[in-house]
Amino acid sequence: MRIARLLAVCWWFQLKQMTKAGLFVFTSIIEPLIFATLAYYLFKAGHRPGTLLYAALSAGLMGIWTSTLFGSGGAINFQRWQGVLEPLVASPPPYALILFPQTLAAASIGLYSLASTLVWGRVIFGIPLHFVHPVAFAISIVVTIVSLGVLGLVMGASFILYREANALSNMLEFPIWIVTGVIVPLSLLPGWIHPLSWILAPTWGYRAIHNAALGGNPWPGIGIALGLAAVYFVIGQAVVVAFERRARERATLSLV
C-alpha cells in the first residue's frame, strides 16, 4: 500500500510539474502537431488518402516517444539542477521506485500528443476518427505508455552516470521513430534492423495501437509489449542499483 501511494504521489507530482514546463508543452503538443501536418500533406501529395488517420495517429505516437525521451532523459538532470538528487537517493525507498513514476509521468504526458493530433486531424483536416476496436485501442494505449515508462526507467537510470544526458536525448528521437516502425513500416527498412525493433516494447505497442485503430489483431502486440515491459522493469531496477552505487563511489551524484 505504501509503495502504491509512493508511486501515485511521485507520478502525480511529476505530471503536474511537467505540464507547467514550456519544453514539455512544445514536445507533447506543438511538435506532434507539426509532424501530423507534415505527414498529412506528405501522404496527400503521395496520393495515399487511406493513410490519413494513420498519419495523425502515428504523429501522436511519435509525440509519446518524444515526451518519454526528454522527460526520462531529463528527470535525473532536473533533480541534479534542483539539488534534490542526493536527498532522494538517500531517502528510505529504493531510488527505482522514485524514478519509475517520473518516467511513467513523462510517457503519460504523451497522451496530450495523441489527443492533440487526433483532434487536429479531425478539426483541421476532417479526418474521420473511426477506430475498428475501440476497447482494444484504449487498452493498447495504456500498455504502450506503461512499457514506454519502464523503458524510460532503464534509459533514465543510465543517465545517473552520464551527465550529458540531454545530448543523448537530442540524438535518440529520430532513430527510435525509425526502428519501431511508428510511421514507416518495418518492411521498408534493412533486414538487420528488424531484430533490434523486436526487442523494443514500443514497436509492439505501436503495432497494437495501429491494429486496434485501423484493423488487425492488436492482442499479440499488447501481450508482447507487456512482457517486454516486465523484463525492462527487472533490468531497470538492477541498473538503477548498480549505477547508483557507482555514482556514490565516484562522488559524481550531484555534479552538474
Added chain:
Amino acid sequence: MRIFFHGGYFSYRALFNWQSPRFYVPTMLAGPAFQVLFFAYLGRYSHVRDDAFYVVGNAVQVSGMSGVFGVAITVGGERWTQTLAPLLATPANRMALFLGRALPHIVNGFIVSAFGFAIGRLLLDFHPGLGTIPELAVVVLLSTTTCTAFGLVVGALGLRWRDVFTIANPAYFLMLLFCGVNIPLSALPKWMQVVGSGMPLTHGIAAARRVAHGASLSSVDGLIGKEALIGLCYFAAAYVLLRVFEAEGRRRATLELV
C-alpha cells in the same frame, strides 16, 4: 573588427555548451544524420519524391541545429549566465557584437550540413556528380548564413522572453513544414507557400536540389538572390529587435531576470 572576431570566438567558447565531443557528436552530427535517414524512409513510404529530394532538403535544414539552436544558446544564453547586463553596459558596436556571435555558427552549420550530405551519399540513393560539390557548397554556405540570421532573430526574442528554447524549438521544426524540406511547396496550401517563401532556406534548398541534379550556379541565380535578400532582411530584423529589447530591458530593469 576585434569585437566581431574575438567577441564571437569567446562567446562561442564560453556559451555554446554543446562544443564538447560528448555533446557535439550526438547532438550536432548523429541527431541530424538520423533526421536525414528518417525523412528519406518516410519519403520512400509516401511515394512523393526520391531519396535525393529528402537528402538535400534535410541536409540543408539541419544547419539549423547550429544556426537556430546554437545562436539561440549563445545570444539568449547571455541572460542565464548573468553576462547580459555587463555586456550591454559596454559601448561596443552592437552590430559587430552580435554578428560576431553568429560567425562561428555559420561555420558550424556548414559542417553539420556537410555531414548530412555525406550520410545521404553513403547510406541512401543520393549520388551527385563530383563536379557539383563546389557549387553545392556555395549554396549550402549561403543557406547556412540565412539560417543563422534567422537564428539571430530567435536569439533576440530569447533576450525578451526568458526561455529561448520555447521559441527555438518551434522555429526549427516549423522550417521542416514550411520551407519545402520534405514536402514540395506546390503540395502545400497557398498561405503556407507564402509563409514559406519568406522563410530562410526555402529558396536555398530549391537551388541546392537543382545544383545537385547538375544545374549550374548561374542557372539558379534567381533563387540564390532571393535567399541572400531574405538573409539580409533577417539580419536587419535581428539588429532592430536586439536594439529594441535592449532599450526595453534597460527601461523595465529586466535584463538580469532569469
